[in-house]
Amino acid sequence: MRPLRSAAGLLALAVLALTACNRDAAPAAEPAAPPAQAAAVDRDEHSYAEPDKVVTEDLALDIALDFDAKTIAGTATYTLQWTDQAATQLVLDTRDLTISKVEGEAAGGQWQPLQYALADADATLGSKLTIETPERNAKVRVTYVTSPDASGLQWLTPEMTEGKQLPFMFSQSQQIHARSWVPLQDTPAIRYTYTAHVTARPDVMVLMSADNDPAAQRDGDYSFKMPQKIPSYLMAIAAGDLVFQEISGRAGVWAEPAMIDRAVAEFADTEKMIEVTEQLYGPYRWERYDLLILPPSFPYGGMENPRLSFITPTVIVGDKSLVSLIAHELAHSWSGNLVTFSSAKHGWLNEGFTSYVENRIVESLYGKEVSDMEYVIARNSLRENIASMPEGTQALAVKPDVALDADDALSAVSYDKGAWFLQFLEQRFGRENFDTFLRGYFDHFAFQSITTEQFLAYAKENLFDKFPDTVTDAEIQEWVYAPGIPGYAPQVMSRNFGIVDSARLAWLGSAQLPPRQITDAWSTQEWLHFLESLPPTLTVEQLAQLDEAYTFTGTDNGEIAMRWYPLAVRSGYTQANEALAEFTTRVGRRKLIMPIYTALVQTEAGLALAKQIFETARPGYHPITTGSVETLINEAKPAPAPAPAETPAADAAAPAPAN
Ligand code: BES
Ligand code: ZN
Numbered sequence: 001m002r003p004l005r006s007a008a009g010l011l012a013l014a015v016l017a018l019t020a021c022n023r024d025a026a027p028a029a030e031p032a033a034p035p036a037q038a039a040a041v042d043r044d045e046h047s048y049a050e051p052d053k054v055v056t057e058d059l060a061l062d063i064a065l066d067f068d069a070k071t072i073a074g075t076a077t078y079t080l081q082w083t084d085q086a087a088t089q090l091v092l093d094t095r096d097l098t099i100s101k102v103e104g105e106a107a108g109g110q111w112q113p114l115q116y117a118l119a120d121a122d123a124t125l126g127s128k129l130t131i132e133t134p135e136r137n138a139k140v141r142v143t144y145v146t147s148p149d150a151s152g153l154q155w156l157t158p159e160m161t162e163g164k165q166l167p168f169m170f171s172q173s174q175q176i177h178a179r180s181w182v183p184l185q186d187t188p189a190i191r192y193t194y195t196a197h198v199t200a201r202p203d204v205m206v207l208m209s210a211d212n213d214p215a216a217q218r219d220g221d222y223s224f225k226m227p228q229k230i231p232s233y234l235m236a237i238a239a240g241d242l243v244f245q246e247i248s249g250r251a252g253v254w255a256e257p258a259m260i261d262r263a264v265a266e267f268a269d270t271e272k273m274i275e276v277t278e279q280l281y282g283p284y285r286w287e288r289y290d291l292l293i294l295p296p297s298f299p300y301g302g303m304e305n306p307r308l309s310f311i312t313p314t315v316i317v318g319d320k321s322l323v324s325l326i327a328h329e330l331a332h333s334w335s336g337n338l339v340t341f342s343s344a345k346h347g348w349l350n351e352g353f354t355s356y357v358e359n360r361i362v363e364s365l366y367g368k369e370v371s372d373m374e375y376v377i378a379r380n381s382l383r384e385n386i387a388s389m390p391e392g393t394q395a396l397a398v399k400p401d402v403a404l405d406a407d408d409a410l411s412a413v414s415y416d417k418g419a420w421f422l423q424f425l426e427q428r429f430g431r432e433n434f435d436t437f438l439r440g441y442f443d444h445f446a447f448q449s450i451t452t453e454q455f456l457a458y459a460k461e462n463l464f465d466k467f468p469d470t471v472t473d474a475e476i477q478e479w480v481y482a483p484g485i486p487g488y489a490p491q492v493m494s495r496n497f498g499i500v501d502s503a504r505l506a507w508l509g510s511a512q513l514p515p516r517q518i519t520d521a522w523s524t525q526e527w528l529h530f531l532e533s534l535p536p537t538l539t540v541e542q543l544a545q546l547d548e549a550y551t552f553t554g555t556d557n558g559e560i561a562m563r564w565y566p567l568a569v570r571s572g573y574t575q576a577n578e579a580l581a582e583f584t585t586r587v588g589r590r591k592l593i594m595p596i597y598t599a600l601v602q603t604e605a606g607l608a609l610a611k612q613i614f615e616t617a618r619p620g621y622h623p624i625t626t627g628s629v630e631t632l633i634n635e636a637k638p639a640p641a642p643a644p645a646e647t648p649a650a651d652a653a654a655p656a657p658a659n
């Protein structure tokens with residue numbers, strides 16, 4: 001067996017390995033496309049709303065939660081601003097809603113019935129609700145009830161919760177699911193304030209993306225106010241056995257009692273994160289910033305609902321190693337919630353800016369090495385993903401003629417190519433200039449919804465023209481409108497990953513595991529890099545050796561699980577199957593479980609196991625996750641399972657979705 005090298009040798013090896021794996025794809029040969037037309041003609045294809053005729057200024061909800069029927073029922077009242085004085089209709093988005101009445105407030109203040117038509121459902125967009133408003137009422141009121149299968153809600157029985165005593169429900173409105181629990185103009189191009197009066201059984205606490213009171217009494221009757229204008233995808237509600245503990249005067253955690261202490265310890269740095277972001281980009285403008293810890297079926301890692309980020313419990317791993325998720329959701333308070341994309345096609349304005357800001361927060365709080373590791377992990381997976389994406393979806397700004405699935409609209413391109421572009425600008429213009437520019441940008445467009453072209457016009461005036469000859473037009477065009485990653489994109493190297501690479505290469509060559517004193521110091525990020533850089537398949541003996549040393553099978557760390565189990569599946573390491581099934585049944589976060597299902601459905605035997613897991617897990621999954629898994633299983637084309645030893649270096653390693 002080959003002995004391990006010295007630390008210096010390890011480092012040299014590591015640099016070599018990293019250079020090899022970080023090499024970019026060749027720069028896109030195709031010339032950059034010209035920018036799309038100005039904002040005015042940009043239409044949100046995911047909504048029936050007609051913002052050029054009428055916009056909602058305020059929404060007042062008066063609703064009741066029924067945990068037995070799994071429904072929300074009540075009224076939504078819109079205060080409208082008619083921009084087209086010839087308009088005669090108000091068009092709203094709905095999905096699976098039953099509408100029982102529509103009224104308009106007449107000039108004298110009395111409510112009168114209005115005629116309306118609910119169109120047949122479109123599979124993607126839902127049902128267009130057209131209300132006849134010949135008098136262009138200043139207020140319109142819709143009485144409705146949701147379906148128990150509403151795509152934007154999950155209703156959990158007490159057995160499906162941590163405490164097992166009370167039921168739980170929560171919403172996930174982004175991208176176009178708000179319409180499944182409120183009839184509304186469901187496009188981020190429109191912003192409005194809202195109030196809500198919500199009744200529920202008296203033993204559950206109700207929270208919204210609004211002014212939650214940490215001292216609120218549970219009595220089944222709650223009132224909320226959101227005085228800042230928000231887009232519809234930020235409408236949010238949750239109810240359950242929720243208790244509060246503070247982190248600072250303006251930040252705290254809501255969670256089930258059994259989770260609260262662990263959550264508060266994990267997210268103790270939240271106030272520091274707010275302060276750092278304020279220093280960089282200006283004041284936090286939403287008053288409180290609280291976290292709501294959801295059950296493990298929450299289909300995302302986090303959701304930036306204003307004043308109350310919704311957070312998966314899968315990042316509570318005991319060592320704060322996954323708290324960049326909090327940095328991310330908090331960063332949206334500037335990039336996304338304050339300055340918002342006007343449609344999902346400009347998704348990078350939300351997610352790319354946020355991933356960049358997230359990384360700056362992580363660097364400030366935990367140091368450059370940690371932020372570098374996170375960039376390397378993200379960019380390795382971007383490179384892997386982008387290669388198999390159609391060219392049209394590889395551009396930051398998606399062209400009008402490219403169709404987008406709203407649930408998948410935000411790919412690794414929006415997040416990681418977006419952040420990369422901003423890091424490129426930062427390096428060219430210098431950190432100080434770029435920070436000043438971004439701060440000005442958030443201020444200039446505060447509480448507005450904008451397009452890529454509006455950003456570019458602002459950047460031209462306030463950055464590109466101010467420091468001429470720093471970037472070329474062609475470079476900007478390539479970053480924003482061309483596929484692939486520019487060959488001159490800045491490179492990030494992680495020293496720590498160099499050590500990981502050397503250890504991995506040494507183990508692959510000699511079966512000698514790295515010394516304990518090295519791996520004992522590894523954080524989650526180093527383990528992720530170790531697992532990700534392994535060949536697509538290993539022998540069962542190799543996996544058993546790793547498992548014995550590091551106990552990957554059964555890990556509580558979802559980021560490790562989502563890399564280890566697919567490797568186990570591809571390599572025929574069936575010893576992991578039981579724990580894999582347990583993890584995939586308990587957790588509903590799409591990013592973590594889709595790679596596992598994707599690996600499974602490549603073979604007949606795996607597909608059978610996938611179907612079995614899905615059947616058991618399905619009642620506990622969120623509708624968004626159910627939809628993704630169902631499609632994957634239905635479209636699977638499994639190959640008969642070869643003996644593990646002959647498995648070709650599998651193309652089975654399908655890219656993971658970015659969210
Ligand atoms: N806003 C997104 C979640 C989202 C995106 C929901 C698109 C629906 C459609 C959220 O801020 C997010 O990016 N979450 C990531 C977190 C990660 C990148 C740190 C997730 O859920 O994994
Ligand atoms: Zn995000």
